Structures are given as C-alpha cells and as structure tokens.
Amino acid sequence: MAATATRRLTRRKRTILALLTAALSATLFAIMLIRQASAPDINEAFPAGEIVVGVDASFPPFAFDDGRTARGLDIELASAIAAELGIPVRFENIGFYALYDALISGRVDLLISALRIDRARMDDVRYTQSYYDNGLVIVMPADAPETNIESLAEARIAFEYASSADTQVRAWGEAGRAIQRLPYELPKYALDALQLGLADAAIVDATTLRLYQRETMNSTSHFEYITSDPYAIAARIDRVDAWKLVDGALAALKERGEIARIIDDWL
Amino acid sequence: MKLKRKLLADLPRSRRVFAVAMFALAALGIALISPRPADDQVPLGEQQVVETAKPRVCVHTLLENEVREAKIKRSLELTRELGAATIVQFFPWAYYEPQPGRFSWDGADRIVRHAQRQGIRIIARLGLVPGWARPSSEAKPTTLNYLPPDSYEKFAHFAAAFAERYAEAIYAVIIWNEPNLSFEWGFRPVDPSAYTRLLRISYPRIKAANPTVKVLAGALAPTREKAGSGAGLNEFDYLSAMYQAGAREFFDALAMHTYGYHDAPSAEPDPERLNFRRAELLREIMLHHGDEHKPATITEFGWNDHPRWTGAVRPSQRSAYTVQAFEYAEKNWDWVDNLCLWALRYPADTLSYPDNFTLISADFTLKPIYFALQDYARGWARSEETWLPPPRAG
Known part of the structure; x- marks a missing residue:
C-alpha cells in the first residue's frame, strides 16, 4: 500500500516535471520567435x-x-x-x-x-x-513566332565554342534534339550571327547579352533563361x-x- | 515471434522496457560493427593500358578529398581515355600519419590501386603537416603548411615510408608545393635555405627507401614578387638561392609551374611577365648551375577561361593554347619529361573562376577542351569543327 502511494507520488512528480519542462520549452521557443520577429539592432549587427x-x-x-x-x-x-x-x-x-x-x-x-x-x-x-x-539565356529575334526552347527543333543555334553554352548544346544533342550547331570563337559572333539571320537562336550568359545589347544599342531580341545562376x-x-x-x-x-x-x- | 511476445509478456513492465532497450542496443552494436556496404567494394576492373600518341601528356588530379571511391575510379578512367599516361596527385602527410609513426594508408591506397589498374603512373606531391608535427596551437597558431625545422626529419620519415610503400606505382615525388609563397610556407617569410635543408634531409631517406623514384624539387609558383615582399619571392631568385644553398645534389628533376595567363604559348619569356615560356628562364638557371643533365617536369600549367575573371582568356583561346603548348614543348623542350595540366576535375565546383581551369566539371560533364586535348593526345584528327569564321552580312 505504502509502495503504491510512493509510486503514485513519483508519477505525479514526474507529470509536474514534464509539464514544467514543456512550459519552459514553450516559453523559450516563444522568446526565440519574438526575438527573430523583432527588428535587429544595427549596432549589434555591425558593432564596429x-x-x-x-x-x-x-x-x-x-x-x-x-x-x-x-x-x-x-x-x-x-x-x-x-x-x-x-x-x-x-x-x-x-x-x-x-x-x-x-x-x-x-x-x-x-x-x-x-x-x-x-x-x-x-x-x-x-x-x-x-x-x-547570370544564367544562360536563349536569344531569338524579336519577330520570331515562338520564343521558347521547344520551338527550336532543327534550329540553327549559335554559341561560343567551348563555353558553358557549348556544353549545354552538346547536352541537347546527346539527348536527341536535332540541332544545327554553330560554334563561334567569341560570344559576340554568336549574337552577330543571330542579328544577321545566320542563326535562329543564340545561347550566351545573361551578362554577355546585356553587354552586347549595350554595345550595339540593339535590344530588340527576345530571350529566355534556360539555366539559373x-x-x-x-x-x-x-x-x-x-x-x-x-x-x-x-x-x-x-x-x-x-x-x-x-x-x-x-x- | 509469438514466443518472443510471450516471453516479453511474462516479464514485469520495467524489465520489459529494459529488455527492449537492450535488444535495440545490441542491434545497433551489430549494425555498427558489421562491414559497411562501403565504397571499397568498387571493383577495380580489368587491367588497362593508356593508349596515347603523346606520352608526355599528364594531368593534375585532385582525388585526395574525393569521398566516393567510384568517383576516383571514374576520374582515372577518364584520364586514361584522355590519353594521359601520368598524373600529379597530392598526398597530404596529415591524412596518412595522424599520429607519429602510425600510418593510415587507406585513402592513398584507393587512389594508387585505381591508378595502377588504369595503367597510369603517379607523380606524388607531398606536403600538409599533421598537427603533431607543428607547434602546439596554444603556443603558436599555425597553418597546415607550417613545417618547423625540427620536423624536417619527421617529414623525411613519412616521405620515405610513402616512397617505399608505393614503389611499384609512383614515378616521382615532389617535395612540397610552391615554397616561394609565404602562404605555402606557413605564412612565414619564404626561405630558400630552409627549403634546401628540407631537401637535404629528405632526399637520402627517400632514395634509401626507393632507389628508382625521382625526387622533384621546386614546384615554385610563378610570381613577380621581389625580395622583401611579404607574399613571397619570384621563382628565379628563389631557385638561384636554392643552388647557392647547395640544393643541386638533392633533387633529380626540377618541378615547374608555368601558367599562361593572357599570353599564347609561343609568347617570349620575360621575368616581368607571367606566361608559359617563363619556364625557359628557370631552365637557364639550371644550366647556369651545371644541371643540364637533369630534366624538368611541368607539374602545373594551363589557362583559365572564366568569362569575367581578369586572369582568363576566351574558351576558344584556352582550348587552342593548351594544345599549342603541348606542341611547343614537343618541338622545343626536350628537357621536359612531362607536362601536367591543371586540372582534370575538382571534387566539388568552386562556383567561381577556378572551375574554369578544369577539363571535367564536378558532375563529370566533359568540357569541349577535354575532347580537343584528347584528339591531340590520342593522335586523332579533329573529329569536329572547332569554330566558324566571324559572321558577315550578305
């Protein structure tokens, strides 16, 4: 009888202890949430x-x-x-x-x-x-009927030789896409080929396209990201x-x- | 199962909990001590031979930090397929001698056995100091490149043990890397005399352990730093100082690093310009000191083709310059026994310009330069066009 009472007492203590622990954890968690939600102090963030x-x-x-x-x-x-x-x-x-x-x-x-x-x-x-x-972009003429990758079956695609664009075009070729590869020595030539109608699309990185458009004052092309960087x-x-x-x-x-x-x- | 349930049911509750806990612990213990389905089950495969038309083609690999053995094997298969008969590979001392005199060769073993199976010989670069061979961090914080003079014997002991263990697989060992840079010398002022002492101690120990292995010295970084610079010392002054300190008797060949930066491989050498033929100026110093009978090994060279890094060229230039560099060396540098391109592949992309030194990306995508170099090394006619002429209207 006495042993049972002791066990009950112990169980009650355990329950109280568990409740207290849970309450403490919840409080700490709430403090952490409040701290995270509050605006950080610039002086603490950059003490120097x-x-x-x-x-x-x-x-x-x-x-x-x-x-x-x-x-x-x-x-x-x-x-x-x-x-x-x-x-x-x-x-x-x-x-x-x-x-x-x-x-x-x-x-x-x-x-x-x-x-x-x-x-x-x-x-x-x-x-x-x-x-x-700065992902790769596929660039197409402004008057192209479709401006997405799926429209490029059998297309002539210009790119810079041995660049990440070249690796992308090789991967498409290996995946069975019928693409005509037009490798150029410089990415500028790939974009020139597009402007001159010698290519249906060009692939360059976004920065190269922006710098080209800035240099040639020509921003009439459509482009679409094909990778993200x-x-x-x-x-x-x-x-x-x-x-x-x-x-x-x-x-x-x-x-x-x-x-x-x-x-x-x-x- | 029923019997087990019955047995458990017969036990008091506290004992049942104890029994279940013991059972779980035992299961965990068995799981931990059982042989893991580990990488070392990667089969070596059949013995291979490197088919190459250009036996001096070599690449620098970075397999020491490769976690998965399958990737080591794949990297070396691609090296073989490239037509490169030799690799330079770093073997960090700190990895293989974690406690004095207690060697742990597993990591090195798996690189060496796969290289051997692919028919590739190894030039082993040795360095990276274990904590026990450096001053205690409480006394003096040091980097992993800090080798105190009283640890030269310890390094030599490791180098000899390495040379002996891998006598069948290694062609040469390189003593340290770019000791003419403060960073590579533990952020201390560079010291050609101290490096020469390291050679003097290491050379006879390595030769006693493996008389056929070549000991390569130098591997000096191409730099224009003048005496007194905190960053380092140019390789010409450093090499001259090594000779003055008596290094000549303690190496069999000079390891050279000669990056091309913006210049074509044929560009004239100039002490004030970093380019490929700068190696010829190092050779002149060797000749001046009577070392004309010793070869040189280009253990690092190459170009970078990052689109925006200031030290880079265009990918088309990198591809062409790399092949032209091998051709130039073939025609003009009979004193060079191997040209090792930096680098085959990194275990993980750096996501910046260093990635543009590699032939293969971390995910094993072969870059176009890989195929260009393969055509050269295997003696194949170019299998595809390189690039078209600039487009013109009409």
Missing part, C-alpha cells in the same frame, strides 16, 4: 560602426580595381545597401580562394563579390535573396542580425527599382 565588405576585385564589371579604388556593380550595390542602413562601408580586396575564410574568421562582415549560391557552404554561411541571375550576398551563419538587415535592405532597394537601376548602369 561600419560594414566591412570582402570583394574579389578581379571580376569586371562586377568588381575591378581601376588602379586607385575598387569599382563596379557589386561596389555600387554594397554602397547602396550601406546607405539604406545608414552606416559607412569599407571594402577589402581579397582573392577568391580566401574570400570565405575572411568571412568565417570575421575579417569581413559580408561578401558581395558576384557570389554564386553554394549549397556546400551553408553550414557556415547564410545567403541573402539573389540580386542578379543567381548571385547573392553572404554573411556568416551566426551573424543573423547582419544577414537580416542586409536582406531587408536588398528587398527595399529592389522594391524601389534601385537594384534594376544599378544593374542597368553597369550591364
């Missing part, structure tokens, strides 16, 4: 009072060194984000091989350097939303506030058309 951006300035027109300072699309983007957050920005020119190490070691706060999103780094790094897509900003995985602020600033700049303007300025 500035944003230090790591950039490999060997990628014109995204970032390059003009002999005195770093310039380019990524530099202007970083400056716009810093202005949006009301904090100064400083750049560190770092070779690609050391970029992520610089971020992880805390030497820089962010990487803004034509970075492609790397799934293998997500244990260490948080990426923002993408600000640019998004560029994003990287922050260290534990710098949640910094990441949140930067991602928010990027979204606001996008909303106001500032990102599109910066891209148009450089590409």
Whole structure:
C-alpha cells in the first residue's frame, strides 16, 4: 500500500516535471520567435560602426580595381545597401580562394563579390535573396513566332565554342534534339550571327547579352533563361542580425527599382 | 515471434522496457560493427593500358578529398581515355600519419590501386603537416603548411615510408608545393635555405627507401614578387638561392609551374611577365648551375577561361593554347619529361573562376577542351569543327 502511494507520488512528480519542462520549452521557443520577429539592432549587427565588405576585385564589371579604388556593380550595390542602413562601408580586396575564410574568421562582415549560391557552404554561411541571375539565356529575334526552347527543333543555334553554352548544346544533342550547331570563337559572333539571320537562336550568359545589347544599342531580341545562376550576398551563419538587415535592405532597394537601376548602369 | 511476445509478456513492465532497450542496443552494436556496404567494394576492373600518341601528356588530379571511391575510379578512367599516361596527385602527410609513426594508408591506397589498374603512373606531391608535427596551437597558431625545422626529419620519415610503400606505382615525388609563397610556407617569410635543408634531409631517406623514384624539387609558383615582399619571392631568385644553398645534389628533376595567363604559348619569356615560356628562364638557371643533365617536369600549367575573371582568356583561346603548348614543348623542350595540366576535375565546383581551369566539371560533364586535348593526345584528327569564321552580312 505504502509502495503504491510512493509510486503514485513519483508519477505525479514526474507529470509536474514534464509539464514544467514543456512550459519552459514553450516559453523559450516563444522568446526565440519574438526575438527573430523583432527588428535587429544595427549596432549589434555591425558593432564596429561600419560594414566591412570582402570583394574579389578581379571580376569586371562586377568588381575591378581601376588602379586607385575598387569599382563596379557589386561596389555600387554594397554602397547602396550601406546607405539604406545608414552606416559607412569599407571594402577589402581579397582573392577568391580566401574570400570565405575572411568571412568565417570575421575579417569581413559580408561578401558581395558576384557570389554564386553554394549549397556546400551553408553550414557556415547564410545567403541573402539573389540580386542578379547570370544564367544562360536563349536569344531569338524579336519577330520570331515562338520564343521558347521547344520551338527550336532543327534550329540553327549559335554559341561560343567551348563555353558553358557549348556544353549545354552538346547536352541537347546527346539527348536527341536535332540541332544545327554553330560554334563561334567569341560570344559576340554568336549574337552577330543571330542579328544577321545566320542563326535562329543564340545561347550566351545573361551578362554577355546585356553587354552586347549595350554595345550595339540593339535590344530588340527576345530571350529566355534556360539555366539559373543567381548571385547573392553572404554573411556568416551566426551573424543573423547582419544577414537580416542586409536582406531587408536588398528587398527595399529592389522594391524601389534601385537594384534594376544599378544593374542597368553597369550591364 | 509469438514466443518472443510471450516471453516479453511474462516479464514485469520495467524489465520489459529494459529488455527492449537492450535488444535495440545490441542491434545497433551489430549494425555498427558489421562491414559497411562501403565504397571499397568498387571493383577495380580489368587491367588497362593508356593508349596515347603523346606520352608526355599528364594531368593534375585532385582525388585526395574525393569521398566516393567510384568517383576516383571514374576520374582515372577518364584520364586514361584522355590519353594521359601520368598524373600529379597530392598526398597530404596529415591524412596518412595522424599520429607519429602510425600510418593510415587507406585513402592513398584507393587512389594508387585505381591508378595502377588504369595503367597510369603517379607523380606524388607531398606536403600538409599533421598537427603533431607543428607547434602546439596554444603556443603558436599555425597553418597546415607550417613545417618547423625540427620536423624536417619527421617529414623525411613519412616521405620515405610513402616512397617505399608505393614503389611499384609512383614515378616521382615532389617535395612540397610552391615554397616561394609565404602562404605555402606557413605564412612565414619564404626561405630558400630552409627549403634546401628540407631537401637535404629528405632526399637520402627517400632514395634509401626507393632507389628508382625521382625526387622533384621546386614546384615554385610563378610570381613577380621581389625580395622583401611579404607574399613571397619570384621563382628565379628563389631557385638561384636554392643552388647557392647547395640544393643541386638533392633533387633529380626540377618541378615547374608555368601558367599562361593572357599570353599564347609561343609568347617570349620575360621575368616581368607571367606566361608559359617563363619556364625557359628557370631552365637557364639550371644550366647556369651545371644541371643540364637533369630534366624538368611541368607539374602545373594551363589557362583559365572564366568569362569575367581578369586572369582568363576566351574558351576558344584556352582550348587552342593548351594544345599549342603541348606542341611547343614537343618541338622545343626536350628537357621536359612531362607536362601536367591543371586540372582534370575538382571534387566539388568552386562556383567561381577556378572551375574554369578544369577539363571535367564536378558532375563529370566533359568540357569541349577535354575532347580537343584528347584528339591531340590520342593522335586523332579533329573529329569536329572547332569554330566558324566571324559572321558577315550578305
């Protein structure tokens, strides 16, 4: 009888303990949610009072060194984000091989350097939303009846020899698509061939197309992305506030058309 | 099953829980100690021979960090099919001697056995210092390239053990990589005399363990850095200093790195310009020091074709320059025994310009340059057009 009472008491204690644990966990979880939902503090996110951006300035027109300072699309983007957050920005020119190490070691706060999103780094790094897509595009004349890949059976497709576009066209060929390959030495020639009616379509990356249209003042073609290669900003995985602020600033700049303007300025 | 249920039902509740827990633990233990259906079940396949018309064609592989053995095999099959009879492959000391004198060769074994089965010989690059051979991290944080002088003997011991174990498979060993860069010398000022001491200690130990293996020195990075630079020292001054320190007796061939950057392979060498024929300036230093009988091995060279990196050329140029470089060497460099292209494939894409040094992408897509080089190495006529002339109106 006494043993049963003791067991009951123990069971009651266990129940109380379990309830208390559950309540504590729920409270902690709620605090975490509230903390995540609240606006991050810029002073906590960037305690040095500035944003230090790591950039490999060997990628014109995204970032390059003009002999005195770093310039380019990524530099202007970083400056716009810093202005949006009301904090100064400083750049560190770092070779690609050391970029992520610089971020992880805390030497820089962010990487803004034509970075492609790397799934293998997500244990260490948080990426923002993408600000640019440099995927391959298929370009067709403005008056083409159809502007999609399916319409390209038997088509003459121009591309740069040995480029990623070439690899794509080879893959289509291996998959049984009847395509006439038109390899050119330069991507410009592939786009010229399209303009001259020597090709039904051309495949280049999005940046090449934009730079060509800028150079030739010709933007009458249709294009469609056939691969996606998004560029994003990287922050260290534990710098949640910094990441949140930067991602928010990027979204606001996008909303106001500032990102599109910066891209148009450089590409 | 019914019997088991009955047995359990006969037990008091607490014992039932205990019995089930014990059963689960036992099952887990059996699962853990049972032989895993691991990668080492990848069959080696039949003995192969590299069919090549150009036996000096070699590629640098990066198999040391490849997790899956099947990918090692596939990489080496593609090397064989390319027509490359030799590879340069990194064998990191830190991976294979985790504790002093206790070797763990599994990772190296699987690379070597597949290379042998594909008929490919190996030039082994040795480096990367285990933690126990570096100062303790409390005393002094160091990188994996930091080899303190009191560990030169330890490195030599490892190099000798490696050379002995793989005597049948390796053609040469390279002592260290790019010691003329501060980064590769453990972020210390570069020191040709210290590197020469490393050669002096390693050479006789390796030769005693494997008298036929060639010991390659140098593998110096092409750079214009002047004396006093924090980043390193140009390869000419460094090599001269090595000779002055007495390195001549302690290597059988000089390993050279000679990237093309923007220049065609035929571009004249110039100490102030980084290009392919810069190797000829290193050769002049060898001749000056009486080493005309020693060959050189180009253990890294190549061009990059990233669309926007400032050190790159166009893909068409990369493809043409690479083949032309082999042709140039064939015609003019009888002192070069192998030209090893950087690089066959990375285990994972870097998602930036380094990917544009490779012949094969991480997902094993063969790039057009692979086929261009294959045509050259196998002695085949080009199987397809390269590129069309620029388009013209009308």
